[in-house]
Amino acid sequence: MTRGRGLSRAISLGTLLTTSGIGMVAFLYPFFRPPAAQQAGPVIAHAQDAPFLFVVLIVLTLGGVFADMNVRGLSPLSVAVMGVLAAIGAVLRLIPGPGGFSALFLVPLLGGYVYGAHFGFLLGVLTMVVSALVTAGVGPWLPFQMLATGWVGLLAGGWGWLVGRGRLEEGRPSRGEVIGLAFWGGLLGLGYGAVMNLWFWPFVFQAQQPELYWTPGLSWRETLARYAAFYLATSLWWDMGRAVGNALLILLVGPSAIRALRRFRARMRVVWEDTAQDPDRADLDPQDTTTEYGPSHIKGWKRDQRFRGGEI
Numbered sequence: 001m002t003r004g005r006g007l008s009r010a011i012s013l014g015t016l017l018t019t020s021g022i023g024m025v026a027f028l029y030p031f032f033r034p035p036a037a038q039q040a041g042p043v044i045a046h047a048q049d050a051p052f053l054f055v056v057l058i059v060l061t062l063g064g065v066f067a068d069m070n071v072r073g074l075s076p077l078s079v080a081v082m083g084v085l086a087a088i089g090a091v092l093r094l095i096p097g098p099g100g101f102s103a104l105f106l107v108p109l110l111g112g113y114v115y116g117a118h119f120g121f122l123l124g125v126l127t128m129v130v131s132a133l134v135t136a137g138v139g140p141w142l143p144f145q146m147l148a149t150g151w152v153g154l155l156a157g158g159w160g161w162l163v164g165r166g167r168l169e170e171g172r173p174s175r176g177e178v179i180g181l182a183f184w185g186g187l188l189g190l191g192y193g194a195v196m197n198l199w200f201w202p203f204v205f206q207a208q209q210p211e212l213y214w215t216p217g218l219s220w221r222e223t224l225a226r227y228a229a230f231y232l233a234t235s236l237w238w239d240m241g242r243a244v245g246n247a248l249l250i251l252l253v254g255p256s257a258i259r260a261l262r263r264f265r266a267r268m269r270v271v272w273e274d275t276a277q278d279p280d281r282a283d284l285d286p287q288d289t290t291t292e293y294g295p296s297h298i299k300g301w302k303r304d305q306r307f308r309g310g311e312i
Contacts (some may be wrong), residue, residue, distance in 0.1 A: 046141075
């Protein structure tokens with residue numbers, strides 16, 4: 001059993017790293033294999049490879065969900081919660097706001113913070129897919145939005161780990177905790193925009209402002225300088241709407257939402273116990289793999305789903 005869980009953990013981590021690695025290559029390869037011609041708009045960006053990338057991301061994301069079901073004991077209830085949160089995010093995307101504001105990002109930010117980096121990544125990817133279908137936002141930009149939103153959830157989970165989320169299993173978050181997450185959410189709002197520009201920036205060029213655009217043969221220092229100028233001139237004001245919106249939403253609904261998500265997390269926790277060493281369960285048949293809890297144990301191991309105050 002331990003060996004099997006170790007293999008599942010490796011598969012889970014490998015899926016996450018593979019997906020992120022493919023995403024980084026997709027964003028950056030135009031700088032190493034320049035397009036045949038640059039245009040005045042991003043319409044042609046990734047028109048050929050975006051469908052393939054979309055399929056790969058869907059397959060790897062579903063693989064990550066199944067791997068998580070093994071490595072972390074992710075129950076069907078957890079998968080259902082992920083689906084519900086993705087649907088909520090799709091609805092939130094319909095809320096209008098200034099600039100690049102989108103209430104959708106509240107879902108991967110809070111979900112990743114409470115449930116962890118891998119859950120946040122999967123939730124971000126699925127939320128963007130569902131919202132694109134709801135809002136007719138399907139295009140060559142979609143797989144890049146999926147990746148960038150997944151990274152938002154991933155980094156939200158990283159922030160939770162950094163500030164010691166594991167010590168705060170239940171209860172209402174402190175004011176400092178919420179303020180810290182709001183600050184991080186604002187930075188991720190800016191980061192999302194900065195990353196998303198890269199899906200089209202190498203494909204465009206305007207002769208009127210050549211200092212804002214990339215051309216083949218530039219050094220990496222000049223490339224970074226031109227991108228910084230491009231971002232400050234065209235995107236910062238737009239992304240500020242997203243950054244400020246993320247922070248305000250977390251300050252407004254974060255305390256109650258985090259508390260609710262933590263309660264769900266406590267109820268979905270899976271604990272593995274060695275029943276072979278438990279005298280109170282000595283009568284369990286090692287060959288019996290079904291109980292009222294579903295698949296239960298293999299060779300003396302039993303899975304229990306518990307939360308504080310009772311059992312599911």
